[in-house]
Amino acid sequence: MNRLRVLCPEGDDLADRVLAVLTAEAGVVHVVRLRGAAVDPAGDVVEADVAREAVDDVLEQLRALGCARRGGMVLETLDTVVSEAAERAEEAAPGEGVDAVVWDELLARTGQGARLSVTFVIMLTIACLLGAIGVVTNSPVTVVGAMVLGPEFGPLAALAVAAVRRDGPLARSAALALGAGFAIALVVTALAGVGADAVDLVPEDTLTDLSGVEFVYQVGPFSLVVALLAGVAGMVALVAGESSGVLVGVFISVTTVPAAGFAAVAAVLGEWSRAAGSLAQLVVNVVGIVVAGIVVLTVVRATRHDRSRRKVVPDRPPIEGAGG
Missing domain, CATH: 1.20.1080 (Glycerol uptake facilitator protein)
Known part of the structure; x- marks a missing residue:
């Protein structure tokens, strides 16, 4: 699994659209929205755990929303995740994580x-x-x-x-x-x-x-x-x-x-x-x-x-x- 953090500047509905993308993806779990947590740029922070085989698709959709340009996205590898929801997400995501390529x-x-x-x-x-x-x-x-x-x-x-x-x-x-x-x-x-x-x-x-x-x-x-x-x-x-x-x-x-x-x-x-x-x-x-x-x-x-x-x-x- 990978932990994804997205900075969503205030003033528009970017955070809502990010949430819509994440909640619609098969390989995404543990979605969290921290209102007003971001300081620079000021706004919300959205976090989620993403199965490796789904990361590239998620990043591609978020980039299309302008997240990389207007805010920022941070991806880090999680060595251990104890969660049945995460296991189900990895099973539902297409392919195997070890075979997936994350282009970024x-x-x-x-x-x-x-x-x-x-x-x-x-x-x-x-x-x-x-x-x-x-x-x-x-x-x-x-x-x-x-x-x-x-x-x-x-x-x-x-x-x-x-x-x-x-x-x-x-x-x-x-x-x-x-x-x-x-x-x-x-x-x-x-x-x-x-x-x-x-x-x-x-x-x-x-x-x-x-x-x-x-x-x-x-x-x-x-x-x-x-x-x-x-x-x-x-x-x-x-x-x-x-x-x-x-x-x-x-x-x-x-x-x-x-x-x-x-x-x-x-x-x-x-x-x-x-x-x-x-x-x-x-x-x-x-x-x-x-x-x-x-x-x-x-x-x-x-x-x-x-x-x-x-x-x-x-x-x-x-x-x-x-x-x-």
């Missing part, structure tokens, strides 16, 4: 990760440096550490969301974060490689035995398959709001950051074919993740519209708009 929530998550920030660049650079060290030392453990640390899935997911939503600003922000972030990380990693090579920290035979990290620069059909599967898993995790554990597995599956780090090291050592292979691996993973994300979101959107047409409103007693 998804846009908020991916939007934050799609920005070119100092934190993003630092984390991506450190991950690339770790990947480069893993290559130099032929250490798969260090390479996996670089995979986990890399923050690149945020902009990749944002590109998929932007493509499905046809959101140009989000797409440009995500593309800038990826392009500039990887460019800076590659330059810093290459400079670090030059410095390490100058003080003889990089042996001449560094790239002769790479049995433990060959997957970083060797592009094959399974590279695309892994990227597609990882993209599906990552996007499903974001849609379901269960991103922590699943996304770690996604990060370990794809070789975007290690491929970038390897490319920088190989270029410094004059191994241009391997540098090109690493960059190709990077591109394959990026494209595969974004394409998989687009497919997942397209399917989710289509099934959501299908469920909406089959929506059933349960019998319930009328809810008075008084309180507080």
Whole structure:
């Protein structure tokens, strides 16, 4: 369940219309109206608990009423709700909550990760440096550490969301974060490689035995398959709001950051074919993740519209708009 709070400015019947929308929805319970509780903007506050699978429809209707423009809407996740009415609402709402996509929530998550920030660049650079060290030392453990640390899935997911939503600003922000972030990380990693090579920290035979990290620069059909599967898993995790554990597995599956780090090291050592292979691996993973994300979101959107047409409103007693 999700808790929805709507600020309704005084001076018109917005609060009444919000109540009408909420009480008509199958997946909404515990509707409360707090008269005069809002200070800025002054007016009423309407609260309700909404089944996750009904949230997107409710927000869409409230946005059409002008709630986002004139007042404001706040959505938060409820970990535990002990209520038979809430259980009935979840059963009556179309579909399953774990399969539902809340576009505003998804846009908020991916939007934050799609920005070119100092934190993003630092984390991506450190991950690339770790990947480069893993290559130099032929250490798969260090390479996996670089995979986990890399923050690149945020902009990749944002590109998929932007493509499905046809959101140009989000797409440009995500593309800038990826392009500039990887460019800076590659330059810093290459400079670090030059410095390490100058003080003889990089042996001449560094790239002769790479049995433990060959997957970083060797592009094959399974590279695309892994990227597609990882993209599906990552996007499903974001849609379901269960991103922590699943996304770690996604990060370990794809070789975007290690491929970038390897490319920088190989270029410094004059191994241009391997540098090109690493960059190709990077591109394959990026494209595969974004394409998989687009497919997942397209399917989710289509099934959501299908469920909406089959929506059933349960019998319930009328809810008075008084309180507080």
